[in-house]
Structure formats: C-alpha cells, structure tokens
Amino acid sequence: MADLPEREGMDYDAVVVGAGPAGLAAAIHLKQRNPDISVVLVEKGSEVGAHILSGAVIDPIGLDRLVPEWREDPERPLKTAVTEDRFYYLGPAGGIRLPNIMMPPLMSNHGNFVGSLGNVTRYLATKAESLGVEIYPGFAATEVLFDEKGAVRGIATGDMGIDRDGTLKSEFTRGMELRGKYTLFAEGARGSLSKELIKRFGLAEGREPQKFGIGLKELWQVTPDKFKAGLVQHTFGWPLDSTTGGGSFLYQFDDNYVVVGFVVHLNYSNPTLSPFDEFQRFKTHPFIRETFAGGKRLSYGARAITEGGWQSVPKLVFPGGALIGCAAGFINLPRIKGSHNAILSGMLAAEQVAAALAAGRANDVLSDYEAAWRGTDIGRDLKRVRNVKPLWSRFGLFGGVALGGFDMWLNQLFGFSLFGTLKHGKPDHATLKPIDQVKVLTYPKPDGVLTFDKLSSVFISNTNHEEDQPVHLKLTDPAIPIKDNLPRYGEPARLYCPAGVYEVVYGDEAAKTDPRFVINAQNCVHCKTCDIKDPAQNINWVPPEGGGGPNYPNM
Ligand SMILES: Cc1cc2nc3c(=O)[nH]c(=O)nc-3n(C[C@H](O)[C@H](O)[C@H](O)COP(=O)(O)OP(=O)(O)OC[C@H]3O[C@@H](n4cnc5c(N)ncnc54)[C@H](O)[C@@H]3O)c2cc1C
Numbered sequence: 001m002a003d004l005p006e007r008e009g010m011d012y013d014a015v016v017v018g019a020g021p022a023g024l025a026a027a028i029h030l031k032q033r034n035p036d037i038s039v040v041l042v043e044k045g046s047e048v049g050a051h052i053l054s055g056a057v058i059d060p061i062g063l064d065r066l067v068p069e070w071r072e073d074p075e076r077p078l079k080t081a082v083t084e085d086r087f088y089y090l091g092p093a094g095g096i097r098l099p100n101i102m103m104p105p106l107m108s109n110h111g112n113f114v115g116s117l118g119n120v121t122r123y124l125a126t127k128a129e130s131l132g133v134e135i136y137p138g139f140a141a142t143e144v145l146f147d148e149k150g151a152v153r154g155i156a157t158g159d160m161g162i163d164r165d166g167t168l169k170s171e172f173t174r175g176m177e178l179r180g181k182y183t184l185f186a187e188g189a190r191g192s193l194s195k196e197l198i199k200r201f202g203l204a205e206g207r208e209p210q211k212f213g214i215g216l217k218e219l220w221q222v223t224p225d226k227f228k229a230g231l232v233q234h235t236f237g238w239p240l241d242s243t244t245g246g247g248s249f250l251y252q253f254d255d256n257y258v259v260v261g262f263v264v265h266l267n268y269s270n271p272t273l274s275p276f277d278e279f280q281r282f283k284t285h286p287f288i289r290e291t292f293a294g295g296k297r298l299s300y301g302a303r304a305i306t307e308g309g310w311q312s313v314p315k316l317v318f319p320g321g322a323l324i325g326c327a328a329g330f331i332n333l334p335r336i337k338g339s340h341n342a343i344l345s346g347m348l349a350a351e352q353v354a355a356a357l358a359a360g361r362a363n364d365v366l367s368d369y370e371a372a373w374r375g376t377d378i379g380r381d382l383k384r385v386r387n388v389k390p391l392w393s394r395f396g397l398f399g400g401v402a403l404g405g406f407d408m409w410l411n412q413l414f415g416f417s418l419f420g421t422l423k424h425g426k427p428d429h430a431t432l433k434p435i436d437q438v439k440v441l442t443y444p445k446p447d448g449v450l451t452f453d454k455l456s457s458v459f460i461s462n463t464n465h466e467e468d469q470p471v472h473l474k475l476t477d478p479a480i481p482i483k484d485n486l487p488r489y490g491e492p493a494r495l496y497c498p499a500g501v502y503e504v505v506y507g508d509e510a511a512k513t514d515p516r517f518v519i520n521a522q523n524c525v526h527c528k529t530c531d532i533k534d535p536a537q538n539i540n541w542v543p544p545e546g547g548g549g550p551n552y553p554n555m
C-alpha cells in the first residue's frame with residue numbers, strides 16, 4: 001500500500017468506543033458529573049442502534065439511575081411491563097411448564113420491561129447529544145493509540161476508500177485520531193480492540209477464560225389473537241441434546257411484536273451442529289409454532305453473548321482506559337440479562353474518569369473502578385449465579401439445571417454456595433470433537449413460512465457492506481480451513497456462522513475434489529462467533545469500513 005498521509009486528530013477529555021448501553025451511559029454520566037468534560041463517542045453502525053441486537057427483557061435498575069425521569073417521558077423506549085413469566089422444559093413433541101414457585105426470586109421478571117434495546121440506545125443517544133456529547137455513527141475504531149510510555153491515548157477511526165487488494169481508491173479518506181485523557185471501550189461481546197487490549201495488558205491473567213454463546217433472533221408481528229403483551233417465556237431442552245447448553249426466549253411487546261430467539265452455548269462439541277438450523281427447528285415445536293401462524297417475520301440477526309460471568313471478567317483497567325459493559329462480560333446468564341449491568345458499569349467508570357479529571361490526572365490507571373465493581377450491584381448480580389454455567393457444562397441439561405437452581409436458591413437465601421466458585425474449563429474454541437467421533441446432524445429444509453434459510457434471513461437484517469474493500473475476516477494462515485479444519489471437523493465455520501459467510505466449494509462438487517474456502521464477507525452480521533469458535537483461532541474479526549454491517553430497525 002502507498003505511504004498514507006498523516007491523520008488529522010482531535011483532543012477530548014474522554015473518548016468512548018461503541019454506542020451500546022454501556023458506552024452511552026458512560027458518555028451521559030460524564031456530562032452529568034461535569035458538563036465541561038468533552039466527550040466523543042464513535043459507533044461502527046450506520047446509526048446508533050443499527051448494530052444492537054438483544055432480547056430484550058430489561059431490568060430498569062440502570063435506566064432508573066441514569067435517566068431517572070424516563071418512566072414519565074412520552075418518548076420513552078420501553079412501554080410494555082412484564083405481565084407473565086413462563087419456563088418450559090421441551091421434549092420433541094411436548095413439554096412441561098415449570099411452576100414459577102420453583103424459580104429462585106432472582107429469576108423473576110416482575111418489574112422488568114420488554115422492548116428493543118436498539119430503541120433504548122437511540123433514546124439514550126438523543127439524551128447524550130442534548131448534553132453535548134459528540135456522537136459519530138458510521139465510524140469504526142480500528143486502532144488503539146499509545147503514548148511513549150505505553151499508555152492508551154485514544155483511538156484511530158478506519159480509513160475509507162481502499163479496494164479489495166489494498167489499493168487506494170479516488171475517494172480515499174484517511175481515518176481520524178481521536179485522542180483522550182481516558183478512553184472507554186464499550187464494544188460489547190468480543191470487541192475487536194478490547195481483545196487486543198486484554199492480550200497486550202494481560203488483563204485475563206488469573207481469571208477463568210471468557211465463555212460465549214451465539215444468540216439468534218427474529219422479530220415477528222403476529223395476529224392480535226396470538227398476542228399477549230408482556231408475556232415472557234423461556235425454554236430449555238429440545239431441539240438441543242442434553243449435552244449442549246442453550247435455550248430459547250420469546251417476548252411479546254408493543255404493537256403485536258413477538259421476538260423469538262435461541263441461544264446456543266459455544267462450548268458445544270459436535271462440529272456438525274448448526275445454531276441457525278437449531279433455531280429454525282425450535283420454531284416448529286407444537287408449543288411454539290402456533291404463535292406465528294398468520295404472522296410476518298420482520299427482522300433477523302445474531303450476536304455473540306458473554307457467558308463467563310463473575311469468574312471470567314478480566315481486569316478492567318490499564319493505563320489510559322477501561323473496559324465497560326459486555327466488552328468486559330457483565331452478563332447474568334441464567335437471567336439472560338446484561339444491558340442493566342452495561343449501563344451500571346458505564347456509569348461507574350464515568351464516575352472514576354470524572355474524579356480523575358477533576359484531580360488533574362490523565363492517561364493513568366483508573367484503579368478505583370477495578371477495585372469497586374465487585375462490591376456494587378453488578379458484582380452482587382453476577383456473584384450469586386456464578387456456578388450455573390459451570391454446573392451445566394459439567395453435568396449436562398438435567399443435572400446441571402437442577403444443581404444450578406439449587407445453587408441459586410442457596411445464594412439467594414443464605415448468600416453462599418456449596419461449590420465455592422467453579423471453573424469453566426476449556427475456552428470455547430477448544431471444545432469441538434473430531435467429526436469422525438460424533439453423530440453427523442442433519443436439518444430439515446426450510447418451508448419459507450415458519451422456517452427460513454440463511455440468505456433470506458440475512459436479507460431482512462438489512463446487512464450492507466461496500467463490496468470492494470479488504471476482507472474484514474482475516475485468516476492468520478489461509479491454508480488452515482482446508483488443510484486442517486475440513487478433514488478434522490468438516491470446517492465448522494460453514495455451520496456456526498449465522499449469515500452464510502463461509503463456504504467450502506469444490507472444483508468437482510460430486511467427487512468432492514479441489515476444495516476452496518470462500519469468505520462472503522459482505523453478508524457478515526458482526527456477531528463475532530467465528531472469532532470465538534474457530535478451533536485454530538485463525539479467524540480475526542476486524543471492523544470493516546464504518547457504516548457497514550447490519551441495519552437492525554428495532555432489535
Ligand atoms: C441474543 C441476545 C439476547 C439478549 N437478551 C437480553 C435481555 O433480554 N436483557 C438484557 O438485559 N440483556 C440481554 N442481552 C445482553 C445485552 O444485549 C448486552 O448485555 C448489552 O447489549 C451489552 O451492552 P454493551 O453496550 O456492552 O454492548 P453492545 O450492546 O454490544 O454495544 C456495543 C456497540 O459498540 C459498537 N462497536 C463495537 N466495536 C466497535 C468499534 N471498534 N468501533 C466503533 N463501534 C464499535 C457496536 O456496533 C455496538 O453498537 C442479550 C444479548 C443477546 C446477544
């Protein structure tokens with residue numbers, strides 16, 4: 001590539017990467033602490049909310065603290081309170097409803113709201129802008145800037161206008177340096193810069209590996225007779241086998257909207273499993289399919305979700321910055337909730353940044369943030385469910401769910417666990433078995449009414465990338481997919497990618513000779529699953545040109 005011109009730069013007190021609930025809460029709270037603090041926030045989606053995908057049943061604890069007047073606001077993004085909570089265990093043809101009385105109170109959704117987290121972030125963005133935060137959607141942070149002592153001094157946004165081979169196009173525009181006294185990384189699960197920072201500063205040392213799931217979601221508008229505002233339903237069991245963790249969610253809100261989603265824990269072992277097809281199959285269950293009869297599917301998307309919890313949260317701070325929200329991994333897995341902790345962690349970090357700035361400090365370590373979080377509501381929320389995921393991983397569906405439930409009751413009633421703090425074991429990329437040691441899974445063809453294929457699904461995620469740009473899914477060794485992954489695992493990227501980005505095509509399809517690994521990068525919905533699950537850790541997800549990716553309306 002030709003020598004690039006110098007980047008222009010701008011200086012701020014605080015730089016925030018990512019306009020999810022964590023980043024927006026941090027930006028708003030900095031201004032609430034001191035309106036004179038200058039704050040800039042970059043977001044890789046074409047607009048705030050475009051890349052946000054969540055359930056969502058939202059615990060309002062974070063929103064109540066950040067925007068205390070939100071409940072009276074006619075423009076509020078959450079209007080449907082939870083009215084009913086249901087839990088089911090599903091078998092192939094039926095299921096059992098678990099009595100709510102069996103559930104520890106911490107699992108109750110009473111007092112929570114159902115809605116679109118994307119719309120919550122759009123609402124928070126208007127609040128942030130009205131306080132003077134500069135928000136730049138369509139700009140991905142692609143590089144962390146370091147000073148001569150190795151402290152973070154901001155980020156650079158990506159260059160625009162480079163073709164697939166790396167040649168500068170006529171419309172080439174150099175990225176900008178956004179320099180800050182403190183930089184907060186709010187990139188969500190498996191953030192690309194956060195991953196580099198965790199490695200560079202050894203932030204995960206002494207912690208359990210982060211664990212992940214892939215969450216797939218569709219938004220439907222159903223007929224009024226099928227709709228029950230505020231109904232929140234979760235299932236586990238079918239179609240997953242008892243050794244594969246995961247389950248479904250189905251939430252109903254606003255104008256006959258029903259969200260249906262499915263989470264598969266990424267420590268699954270069968271490389272022929274396709275999370276997308278498990279999700280499609282789930283919708284055909286007799287307890288589920290009726291809800292969608294006569295309805296219309298409006299949107300589709302997928303996103304990784306952190307699952308490691310209390311024992312996997314890395315060290316949060318390093319010179320010049322901090323990780324907030326799901327970039328650190330503050331999800332309470334049994335509750336499938338993290339947006340409240342994302343907001344609370346953004347606020348907590350903002351308080352430490354504001355205090356440091358008031359003391360005339362810059363680009364040093366925000367140690368009080370690291371010291372504080374385990375003693376806050378975030379820590380309390382995560383600590384009491386810390387063994388649920390490891391118990392499920394060790395004992396499978398029946399033993400794991402029963403022991404996990406017992407453990408949550410003990411924690412809730414007496415504040416302790418018989419198990420101490422269990423380890424998670426292997427990282428998710430190391431859990432696949434070779435294909436010759438598993439039962440090969442096959443999936444029914446979609447009917448185009450209730451079940452769909454990947455490409456028609458990606459179409460309604462409104463995913464769009466400039467096609468003539470460098471591929472943003474970087475293979476460290478381009479030979480590995482065909483040389484190692486194909487014979488050993490059948491190249492699982494073909495199946496775990498929820499957007500059909502990866503294919504193995506053969507010179508002679510019938511004879512299966514001359515295989516080639518093809519990356520359809522333009523379909524990528526930015527879920528980050530490939531970066532997590534590739535058994536060789538050979539795929540590095542980096543941000544494509546800003547503004548590319550899904551354009552979720554209200555996910
Ligand atoms: C399927 C699913 C269901 C869920 N259900 C619920 C639920 O019901 N209730 C609940 O409370 N939580 C739920 N969660 C979890 C919740 O969505 C997360 O906890 C929450 O979104 C985390 O907020 P965040 O701000 O840390 O990250 P995110 O919401 O992921 O936001 C990160 C933002 O940063 C942007 N970004 C990332 N990298 C860059 C970069 N380099 N440059 C610029 N911008 C960047 C992204 O585009 C995105 O807009 C669910 C998650 C999933 C996946």
Ligand code: SF4
Pocket residue numbers: 473496497498499500501523524525526527528529530531541
């Ligand atoms: S390429 Fe990777 S990040 Fe993109 S949709 Fe597929 S698995 Fe997700």
